[in-house]
Amino acid sequence: MNIPLKSAAELDAMRASCRMTAEVLRQVAEAVQPGVTTGELDALTRRLIEGMKAKPSFLGYHGYPAAICISINDEVIHGIPGRRVILPGDVVSLDVGVLYRGFHGDSATTVMVGVTDPDVIRLVETTRRALAAAIAAVRPGGRLSDVSHTVESVAKASGCSVVREFVGHGVGRHLHEEPQVPNYGLPGRGPVLKPGMTLAIEPMVNLGGPEVVVLDDKWTVVTRDGKPSAHFEHTVAVLEEGVEVLTLA
Numbered sequence: 001m002n003i004p005l006k007s008a009a010e011l012d013a014m015r016a017s018c019r020m021t022a023e024v025l026r027q028v029a030e031a032v033q034p035g036v037t038t039g040e041l042d043a044l045t046r047r048l049i050e051g052m053k054a055k056p057s058f059l060g061y062h063g064y065p066a067a068i069c070i071s072i073n074d075e076v077i078h079g080i081p082g083r084r085v086i087l088p089g090d091v092v093s094l095d096v097g098v099l100y101r102g103f104h105g106d107s108a109t110t111v112m113v114g115v116t117d118p119d120v121i122r123l124v125e126t127t128r129r130a131l132a133a134a135i136a137a138v139r140p141g142g143r144l145s146d147v148s149h150t151v152e153s154v155a156k157a158s159g160c161s162v163v164r165e166f167v168g169h170g171v172g173r174h175l176h177e178e179p180q181v182p183n184y185g186l187p188g189r190g191p192v193l194k195p196g197m198t199l200a201i202e203p204m205v206n207l208g209g210p211e212v213v214v215l216d217d218k219w220t221v222v223t224r225d226g227k228p229s230a231h232f233e234h235t236v237a238v239l240e241e242g243v244e245v246l247t248l249a
């Protein structure tokens, strides 16, 4: 396995692209409201990234046609923006990547639009907590699967399930680098975490069963049972002192 370790200068470059990623995500999340189309949110994303003299990481990646992934309700990840109108009660996940001076940042959040269903609120808050707990499980000398196991534990304790077909990943000069970061598994396995590793940790959690299906558009991943799903993601760096969350606005 080739897990790139970033130098101090490379980590500084990652800080810049990740800060931009966080700022874009914050502004797009603020623009999510009933009546807005996902295509308008994609246009906003492109404008913001262009204004930073940066590039959208996702646009053109394996042919992906937009700057942001917007996945609503039963959509888990990789929803393609378009004419869809955001409605009250929607649970909207936003996933964005920014390439600046040779390094990618990658982050996702889930916004509830006038959601009152307590099960959906439990889903979203569980997924948010799963990411926070997973980040807290990152320590130099620790093992990668401790992070994975933490996500699974938090999700299952709240009666939710984790998606297994899609995983987090190393991130840096490439959007996807080694290692893969699953959201499930036994603790104490996998690579030892070392200072200089930069990881995108991204729990994808379902209210119902863990099974997912890819739609005919070849991108949109939905839950098989039609129940809602949530997604949060941060890019983090392993440091000698511990963990640094890079995608904070």
Ligand code: MF3
Pocket (backbone or CB within 6 Å): 057, 058, 059, 061, 062, 064, 069, 078, 095, 096, 097, 106, 107, 169, 200
């Ligand atoms: N953030 C997602 C990931 O890490 C989205 C990338 S897929 C893309 O896999 F095609 F949309 F870029």
Ligand code: CO
Pocket (backbone or CB within 6 Å): 106, 107, 168, 169, 200, 202, 233
């Ligand atoms: Co990612």
